[in-house]
Amino acid sequence: MAYAFCDLQMLRGAGDEYVIKEISLYSTQFDASRGTTIFMPPYAEIILSPEQRKRNSYITRHVHGLTWNSGTVPYEQLGDIIHALLKDYTCIYVKGQEKMRLLLKYAPPGVFLYNIERKGCPRLKALPKLFVSFHGNEHNVFPTHNCAELNAKRIGLWSTAAAATAAALLISEQDAPFATPAGPTAVRVAVPMPPAPTGAGVTGKEAYERLCSGVYLLKNPKPEWSSPVWRSFKVVIDKDTKEEVGAAQCQKCFKCLKYDVVGTGVSSLLKHANSPTACRAPGERADRPTLVPKALKDRLANKLAEKCASDLSSINSAVGEGMSGVVQAAIDIGTACPGAKAADVMPCLNTVRRKICDLTGEGRQVVVASMKEAIADDRCSATTDMWTDENKHYHYLTVTGHFTNSNFEQEPWDLCTPKFPSTQKTTGDDIRSALVREFTTLGFTEEEFEKVEWVTDQGANVVKALEGMKRYDCMAHCINTALKTSLTLSCVELRKKLVDGDTQEMLEFSKVTSLVLKAKETPLRQVGRGVALKALQKSLQAAKKGSLMYGAMLSSVLINQKKVLAVLEFLQANDLAAYVVEHADTARDILSVIKPVDKTGCVPGHALENLHKHFQFCESDSPQVASLKERVQQECELIPILINIKNAKELVTFLK
Structure with a gap:
């Protein structure tokens, strides 16, 4: 052999x-x-x-x-x-x-x-x-x-x-x-029989050799929040096992360095990235670094930490390129003007605001010029949607442009977020007019606006606004709608099953409410002793047509039962008054069962457990309440499954 x-x-x-x-x-x-x-x-x-x-x-x-x-x-x-x-x-x-x-x-x-x-x-x-x-x-x-x-x-x-x-x-x-x-x-x-392998990890030189020979591969860098150094390095992994080998490659000088893959030992990578002599592109001339005392470096680090703590800003904002430019400008000022204080050079608020507007205008011109070229080559799209400020209830219209540059890289840019005029309704025609107005303000022609392809949700007003233009449904919204409607319970469907056999009772109570609300046509300001008709009309809630939302209506009638009966007697509607007295207990039973689902949309995930307990049979339930709960037992069997799906989703979100 x-x-x-x-x-x-x-x-x-x-x-x-x-x-x-x-x-x-x-x-x-x-x-x-x-x-x-x-x-x-x-x-x-x-x-x-x-x-x-x-x-x-x-x-x-x-x-x-x-x-x-x-x-x-x-x-x-x-x-x-x-x-x-x-x-x-x-x-x-x-x-x-x-x-x-x-x-x-x-x-x-x-x-x-x-x-x-x-x-x-x-x-x-x-x-x-x-x-x-x-x-x-x-x-x-x-x-x-x-x-x-x-x-x-x-x-x-x-x-x-x-x-x-x-x-x-x-x-x-x-x-x-x-x-x-x-x-x-x-x-x-x-x-x-060879001896067991010695040593752990690989050196930077060995990692580069194996990287060049194809034994190792590069994968995308780790998230920047773990360490800012991963902006400049990519991780080296084994081609077969896909595991990290304890080395990373600098994307500027292509040098491989060893680091502690188990812990957080990336100090060698940070030292390399911050060294102008060690990390430089091929052919780049090295600048001799300036030795700064450690005490001054610590002072700057403490000030940046205080800034993050006081402003509740991210760490990246304190050590990113923007802050680096600010520090360099401060160093230049200190070199040119020794002894200058911060108060002598700090700009006022209006100056910074004006500079932001100037930079925005310059950047907008560059983006618009690039988008015009992309529109001419049919490689430009846009997304739009409306959102409402929950505090002041203002409507805003947002437009984001997407196009591919000469390097075949996609560039998304937020073009505008104008406040929607309060005098206009959010109809399709008004949204279309607002879009045309904003594109014209940016410098686009109407022909360029019509050549843009749109990706939006399935909102009726947005679909109407873009009628006649190329528009595609957002797949994320479609998937979200499908999952939201299939992996939850609809409040409308639950109410429909609960009040399906009591439609006549609901209609009678609706007649009571409607009659009292119409009583404002009478010339009397008061009906009986202690009954303020105007205040009563504000307190009563009418059921919305087609929504089966009877909870607010029943609650308002029962709370103001004496006043409602007084108005009915004054209007000589004795049959309705007798009906209210006879079915008051039934209305309370119905209200106690349908109250948790007397709302629009679907049952939120955090309310599923309480809803499941609410529909469980109790010994104290009246025959009317037990009959109502029996109607939704089939849906109650699905609630534990939906709870497990919700918990699994929360676990996945936590692990991410």
Whole structure:
């Protein structure tokens, strides 16, 4: 049985694929390397993009020293050479999953490929170093560079040393899932038992190397509220396990740094991001930092903390770009005018307000110009909706524009939020007029306004306002409406079931209310002793047509029962007066049952538990109340399910 250790050195191609530059094998049985080959590029370097050339240049300078144009063997012979190198061996050990997958394309049948990292082979940096031997004039090997020949030998020597202190391990075809097919008979290979891996995490250099080779990937940065440093860094994760490896890459200088993935140790990342000498873009000249005493830094940090506490503002507002510009302006003023006090330079409120208006006007011109270009190319849309101030009950109309810029990035901009005129109703025609007026004020023509595509909710007035224009229903509103109506109970449906058998009683009480309200046509200011007709009319509540909302009506009649009877007797409506007296207890029973659902919309989630208890049978229930509760027992069976859905939703929201 023959086995060998193989290593590759690679660059990245135009299609982001791996391009093998060097291959070498090492056999511990003969203590010799063989087949070391450096390949020529598969195509000209000019085909690569500037970013790809820059990445390959970094790999050349910091990883293995092989340039794109180096090599002596045509790349077309790659498959034949690898096949010839591997055919004499039963098992080939490779360090790294990607290298094993590359060799799998060219490995002859019957040869097992095994990732020795699975058996605990430490990273190359932890293996003993060997003397550098030049094996090719074009291979610019330095002590810090990786060489396929030396790496293969180092892995082989580690395996030999491990075999001297550990038992042999049999590997079957099942344990080597990347083995090439060689028939139904499984081949067993004796492999030394390696020691357990040492160390935790990876260094920044190793993370970059594995990132370039495709073993690691980048994922979106963590939320900024966890630390402002994640504005400048992306997290490095393992391609297979999708777990963080304890490294992050700077998006300005593309350098990888190690950090504490378990705790909150991002101080090294913050130090790098704030250092003008360590973090700079390629070709950017480093500025010598100014040494500021720690006491002054602490003083500024305390003032920013006090600002956040007193203004109840976010931390990002205190350490973001805006505040950084304010601090820099203050430093410049202090440099130019030593001894100046804050009161000498602080602007007044009106000055700041005027500056905000000026900046808004300048920004509006840029946005409108970009939107005009987008409208001309049919790549602009807008959303609009109305909302009401709960304090003063003012109506506002909001318009947000959405368009795609030249970099294929979507830009949303809040164009306007004007107060809707109090003299106008929120009808479709009035909303359409307001939209046209606001677009005209911004500088858009009527033709440009009509070319905008809209996405809105299904409000009847908004749909009417945009009639004749391209309009699409907001999917979020549609889903919300569907879930809201299907995963809750409608108050109207519950009332309909509760009062379905008492429609005649409700009609009689409605007649009573209507008659009393119409009594204002009589010339009398008072009806009987102690009955103020005008005050009584204000107290009575009529049932809304078609809404089945009888609770307020019954409650007002029962509260003012004596006054209502006096008015009915004065109007000689003795039959209605007798009806009120006879059915007063029935009205109280109906009112006690329907009161929790005598409202519009649906039952809110927080009221489901109380509603479920309300509709449970009690020993003290009258026959009338028990009969009413019986009508909604089918809906009561759904309430526990809806409560569980509500709790699950709250749990998901909390976990987010």
